[in-house]
Amino acid sequence: MASVKFVAVSRGVKEIMEYVTNKEKTVDRLITGVNCVAQTAVQEFDVVKKQFRKTDGRSYYHIVQAFSPEDKLDFETAHEIGLELAGYFQGFQAVVATHMNTAHKHNHIILNSVNFENGKKFHQSAKELAQVKEFSNRLCQQHGLSIIEVKADPFAIPLWKKKLRKTIKNCMEQSYDRADFVRYMEMLGYKVKWEESHKYITYTTPEGYACRDSKLFDQTLRRERMEEYFAMGGKEYLDSRIAWRELGEPVPTLDDAVCGLASIFEALAVSDNNRFHLETVHHSEEEIQRMLARGRKVERTAEYAVDDEQDEEFEQYHGFSMRM
Known part of the structure; x- marks a missing residue:
């Protein structure tokens, strides 16, 4: 995705230009000068400032x-886009340099x-910075490149992001694992970058908008929550929550299943054994073993402080007692 960052400089332009x-x-x-000659830009900048006593x-x-x-x-096209962005600042001198020494091309x-x-x-x-970023986005779209939203605001969700969130949830409901999920998303024209070495999942919409999971403003769609969901079997787990619901209770949603898992794994993380077992009352023994494996507590022996009523309810649903 394309991004634009501003850094204000009070002095040292010679050093920056050399860099x-x-x-x-x-x-x-x-390396190109806009409204100036690149090789003499520092001197030309100074002349203008002195002329206007600024x-x-x-x-x-x-x-x-x-x-x-x-x-x-390619580098030439990246440079062309940089020149077009510099042209946005009418009446200002600029030097545009495209770097070739990193994995991501940049101006x-x-x-x-x-x-x-x-x-x-x-x-x-x-406001002006947002306008510049919007202009950069339009340039990238004209060249068929991915773009980034100008501002992530949880109280002003753009339509494309609402559609993305809905699409992700629909695909999660149909998918048993991460590979299934990525395949369903790609069938709908979305790109998914979900790698072990990256902290976030990054989505690119068919229109070219790029968005991290953290900018979707929905806890269900955070990477760690989705990994917990798919570790439990994804659609298989959601179907089991629907099957285990009490008579008269509403049908559990994807959000219910994912948030419920988050609470269970939180209990595991803080060694709250009572809460862990109470929250897994309606889970099968196989599901509990998956949770323990995910929480790296398969081989740990826990002490359970429970009363007879809790133990009876747990044994009724699981077929084995909480008392070991």
Whole structure:
């Protein structure tokens, strides 16, 4: 996914310029001046500031525009997109350098803070930053690249994200394991990046929006919750919760099953044996063994402080006593 980050700089532009134009990171054809000559940009920036007597305060902005390693993008196209982004700041001088030394392609844009046409300074308000990110997203969409939402707000969920959340839950309800889930999502046009080395699950919608599980604002869809659900068999576990419900109780939902599991694994984690056994009353012995295996407590012997009524209810549903 493409992302844009701003860094305000008060001094040291020469050092920054040397860094972004370092020949170990880029080549001459990927270094371009906008409204200035790249090789003399530092001096030209200073001339404009002195001309309008604005040599104090924030002097330069360092903008980093990064692209997803999964996007099919060559360095020349990445550089072109960087130049188009620099062009958004009309009347401002900039140097665009595209780096080639990392897995993800990215542009560095060094922007003079003073407009050479009218002498006004660029102000980095939250609203203006959001507008720049929106513009960068549009550029990426035009080039067929993935994009990132401008702002993650739990109280203003965009329609595409609501659809993504609903799609994930529908696929979870049909899937027995992670491989099933990814396959169902891909059949619907969604990409799923779920790797052991990454903390988050990242989804890319058919429209190109990229979103981490943590930005879906739904605890059921967090990676750790989904891993617990699929460790218990996914659809198999959800079906068992529906089958074990008491007469007259509403049919358990996916959210009910996942949140219930979260409570059970929390009890395991803090060694709350009483709560663990009470919350697993309606589970089979096989399901309990799966939970213990997931909680790495299969070989641990626990002391159970329970009364006869609890033990009788537990034995009724499981076929064996809580007293060992």
